[in-house]
Amino acid sequence: MNGEIKLRVSNIEKSFPGVKALDGINFSAKKGSVHVLCGENGAGKSTLMKIINGIYKADAGEILIDGKVVEIQNPIQARSLGISMIFQELNYMPEMTIEESLFVGSWPTHKYGNVNWAEIRKRTIELLEKENLDYSPETKLKDLSVSDIQMLEILKAISYNAEIIIMDEPTSAITQKEVEVLFKKINQLRDRGSSIIYISHKMDEIFRIADEITVLRDGCVVDSRPKDEYDIDMVIAHMVGRKLDGNFPKEDIKIGExxxxxxxxxxxxxxxxxxxxxxxxxxxxxxxxxxxxxxxxxxxxxxxxxxxxxxxxxxxxxxxxxxxxxxxxxxxxxxxxxxxxxxxxxxxxxxxxxxxxxxxxxxxxxxxxxxxxxxxxxxxxxxxxxxxxxxxxxxxxxxxxxxxxxxxxxxxxxxxxxxxxxxxxxxxxxxxxxxxxxxxxxxxxxxxxxxxxxxxxxxxxxxxxxxxxxxxxxxxxxxxxxxxxxxxxxxxxxxxxx
Ligand SMILES: Nc1ncnc2c1ncn2[C@@H]1O[C@H](COP(=O)(O)OP(=O)(O)OP(=O)(O)O)[C@@H](O)[C@H]1O
Ligand SMILES: [Mg+2]
Missing domain, CATH: 3.40.50.300 (P-loop containing nucleotide triphosphate hydrolases)
Structure with a gap:
């Protein structure tokens, strides 16, 4: 039921050489809810999400889905547990075609295991048409704009019927119109009961889409509560650990030649x-x-x-x-x-x-x-x-x-x-x-x-x-x-x- 806890992480720790990226994180995401994660650059947001997606292994702590402890060894296993993730860094292979990139790792197959290309073509065309993307399935990624590549990543992640969808700065490279498309989709996903974890540095976006907000600083959770109990200044103050004067350091400079x-x-x-x-x-x-x-x-x-x-x-x-x-x-x-x-x-x-x-x-x-x-x-x-x-x-x-x-x-x-x-x-x-x-x-x-x-x-x-x-x-x-x-x-x- 919506409002129930879908995912919980408890006491997660993770170190990299020379940095403790996560230091005892407790965090949970509810069904039918958008949970925004904010924090300064390097606070540990992406690392935490990569642990949930099986890319990194935590040094300590547990992940629970529907109340049961799970071991997530890799992204394929994460997907089988209903988790999908849109990555902050666009990591794509330029020579790949749209259809290859959409289905990489989850190829539909014929009875005997060979890849069913006809099915891939059909599903790709359907998706492109549905989303009004005017490309042929064979277009190479290097010929697309950054925003279209990002939009494809988003569509891919939400096409699996995942129950937990992680979006690590999904709007950093898409157009305003696409942001509206994305937000509409997020609302649909929320209504059908998915848990969305959303990372962003954009305050206006955060306050538009969030149900809950958690702030990380230096690998720790500083605060976590429903959006209605927050305002922008408070989130910023939690993020940076001090009050910022929001002014721009613009100086009057003599303009030259x-x-x-x-x-x-x-x-x-x-x-x-x-x-x-x-x-x-x-x-x-x-x-x-x-x-x-x-x-x-x-x-x-x-x-x-x-x-x-x-x-x-x-x-x-x-x-x-x-x-x-x-x-x-x-x-x-x-x-x-x-x-x-x-x-x-x-x-x-x-x-x-x-x-x-x-x-x-x-x-x-x-x-x-x-x-x-x-x-x-x-x-x-x-x-x-x-x-x-x-x-x-x-x-x-x-x-x-x-x-x-x-x-x-x-x-x-x-x-x-x-x-x-x-x-x-x-x-x-x-x-x-x-x-x-x-x-x-x-x-x-x-x-x-x-x-x-x-x-x-x-x-x-x-x-x-x-x-x-x-x-x-x-x-x-x-x-x-x-x-x-x-x-x-x-x-x-x-x-x-x-
Ligand atoms: N693969 C890695 N190897 C070594 N250190 C890493 C690795 N990944 C992350 N770190 C370090 O862990 C810390 C947390 O990084 P993380 O990427 O989680 O930050 P973030 O909150 O996502 O920041 P941003 O807003 O800039 O994306 C940083 O100090 C970073 O340098
Ligand atoms: Mg990050």
Whole structure:
């Protein structure tokens, strides 16, 4: 019956080399209920969920389903117990097709065990049609947008009729429209009695969808109660263990010369006639709904995609950006929205991930000055509050949000003149967001030009000097700081294009 406890974990402990990730966790999820888990980056949320999904084994403690102790050795066993999980990191194989990815690990088979491809095709087409996804089942994942891949993951996880569904930041890469689809589905799942465990850093989302909220800090549960007994400030205070002033550390900085100018840029099918500029010391925002073409423009300027028409000027000089190297040579860098695909070098350490793009900095007389390298990177890690046992730790063992801080540090260290930040605070906890804003302010004081693409209007309004608003591949308007309002921006973002 709804309201009964479906899943309970008791006294769960888990250590990794150098960190105690979970320290005696007690937590339970009810039937027909959405339980939100919040906490700072590195608090232990994903680790706890991975234990429930059989990816990690707890060092101590028990998991109970319907009151009975269960041993969960691997994800396949978890699935047979009715548990499915949507992962925070999009881990997909680019060459896989949609139909393969939907059924991997649970292939429908013929009587004698060989894979029933006809059935897979049929079910894939049904699902794509039902969800209005306009793709062929044979499309490769590498040809899909990040948001479509994420949406497929979500659909896959809820198509098993699982009773316990874990969603680890499911909305970090989907469009607002897809968020609505997801929330509708969550409500249906809740009504049919499923237990949903939902992890998110987005407060508005949390308060919309939660029935219960549990806050983790440093591997412990700090508080757990029904949503109605909480408000946003209280959740934040529990998360970070102190009160935060919610203000943006925006400073009044003298705006300098034009540092980047883009004229009549067009990339067929993505954006058209784009004109904008960024001055020294300026933070320029790009607002718009997901799919408006903001990321596409940035990718073109940065040399990932290129453009058919138009011109780019850096410090007044016309530049031809053929690839990423040429834009880095021009001291322009980009923090990309899909960090998995373009951000990290997986097996390497935190230190290597930061320093590889700027090794030149540490070479004197042909030799690498290792101490200087270590000290500089340690300094950045401390400043940005990267939670890691040491900078020698492999980047993959960091929590999602902390990996992101490392990538940001990497670009900062290359000492760029122009920084393009595509969703720089996505997946980052409230405390660390503030640190990133502070860094942005500091960089603009050093006369850097910063572009911030963001889906979160409050941070655009809080941090930018000017905002360009895009819709359907075009710039619909430009607002100055004293003209910013949420309504004003939304109006332009949803304005019909001619
Ligand atoms: N495979 C691993 N090896 C070593 N350490 C790990 C591993 N996975 C997680 N950790 C560490 O355990 C701690 C908890 O990480 P976890 O990923 O659970 O955090 P999180 O709450 O999900 O954070 P985020 O909001 O950034 O996703 C972190 O200090 C992290 O570095
Ligand atoms: Mg996580």
């Amino acid at each position: 034009k540092i980047l100018e883009v004229k009549d840029l067009t990339n067929q099918g993505n954006f058209k006639d784009i004109n904008f500029h960024v001055n020294e010391g300026e933070i320029v925002g790009f607002a718009g709904l997901m799919g408006a073409g903001r990321t596409e423009i940035m990718r073109s300027i940065f040399g990932l995609d290129g453009y058919q028409e138009g011109e780019v000027f850096i410090k007044g000089e016309k530049v031809v950006i053929k690839n990423v190297k040429s834009s880095i040579d021009k001291k322009m860098v980009m923090l990309s929205e899909d960090r998995r695909r373009y951000g990290i070098i997986p097996v390497r350490s935190v230190k290597e991930n930061v320093s590889l793009s700027s090794l030149k900095k540490f070479i004197y007389g042909g030799k690498l000055h290792a101490k200087k390298e270590t000290d500089t990177i340690q300094d950045y890690a401390t400043k940005m509050r990267v939670k890691t046992p040491s900078i020698e730790t492999s980047i993959e063992s960091l929590s999602g949000g902390n990996q992101q801080k490392v990538i940001l540090a990497k670009w900062m260290l290359t000492d760029p003149d122009i920084l393009i930040l595509d969703e720089p605070t996505r997946g980052i906890d409230v405390g660390a967001k503030y640190e990133i804003y502070k860094l942005m302010s500091e960089l603009s004081k050093q006369k850097k030009g910063i572009i911030m693409v963001s889906s979160e209007l409050p941070e655009l309004i809080g941090m930018c000097d000017r905002i360009y608003v895009m819709a359907k591949g075009r710039i619909m308007g430009e607002l100055k700081r004293d003209e910013f309002t949420q309504e004003g921006i939304m109006k332009l973002a949803t304005k019909k294009t001619s």
